[in-house]
Amino acid sequence: MLAPIPAPPPDGRQSPVALSVARGVQRLLRAHGFACVAELPLASGRRADLVALGADGTVWIVEIKSSVEDLRADHKWPDYRLHCDRLFFATAPHVPPEIFPEEAGLIVADAFGAAFLREAPEHRLPAATRKAVMLCFGRAAAARLQNLADPHGCFPEA
Secondary structure, three states: OOOOOOOOOOOOOOOHHHHHHHHHHHHHHHHOOEEEEEEEEOOOOOEEEEEEEEOOOOEEEEEEEOOHHHHHOOOOHHHHHHHOOEEEEEEOOOOOHHHOOOOOEEEEEEOOEEEEEEOOOOOOOOHHHHHHHHHHHHHHHHHHHHHHHOOOOOOOOO
């Protein structure tokens, strides 16, 4: 079982709705045995809202959309498929689920929990890409823990 880890403070880019969706999704994924890192920079230059790593090395990415407008403005979401085994959208209960593309899974969440509305199709990563994503995930998680333990150390994220 994974020990509780405090989340880093919000960096100001996320709306209150997106932060509450992220919290609920992370609770759901932890209950399914995944560890999560929020706002993870990827090799493509994109930044994933949530990356979840399973005990078996499975990598999921969750793209959070807090409104209809947020989804309509996003044309980059297909790029995330190159960095994960499954891609999900997550949204708040007030956003109509039928607007989300069928090519990705769907999660509905609030600050207290979440539920899968649709499973994501699987598209397994090549071994080299999996290794790169896992190294990025591990280094970012370790750097964030170090920053929490030594907040005055001014360490950049790995």
